[in-house]
Amino acid sequence: MTTKFEEMVFKAAMELWGIDKQGLVCAEELSEASASMSRYLNNKCDIEQVYEELSDAQIMIDQMKRYFGNEGFERWRKRKMDRLAQVPEISAKLR
Numbered sequence: 001m002t003t004k005f006e007e008m009v010f011k012a013a014m015e016l017w018g019i020d021k022q023g024l025v026c027a028e029e030l031s032e033a034s035a036s037m038s039r040y041l042n043n044k045c046d047i048e049q050v051y052e053e054l055s056d057a058q059i060m061i062d063q064m065k066r067y068f069g070n071e072g073f074e075r076w077r078k079r080k081m082d083r084l085a086q087v088p089e090i091s092a093k094l095r
Helices: 006-043 047-068 070-085 088-094
Strands: none
Touching: 006 047, 047 070, 070 088
16 A cells, blocks of 8 residues: 555656656566565575665556556456465465
């Protein structure tokens, strides 16, 4: 859930740069988050770098949710969570 301040910042950023630019930045931030996780797992960076890159990625994801509409994201998130809950080893722990 985003705050009023975050909503204002997201709106201003989208008005300034538009969806084309922000969509590309989102892709870049997701790539950087992926790379930082790989470096962390290979002991080539510390957890703070992972936090930083995941934070950048989350900010861009939140912007995309605002732009495209949160309902679709939540619908798909629920589907994916339900699917994850059906993995036998996870399902057994939910009983």
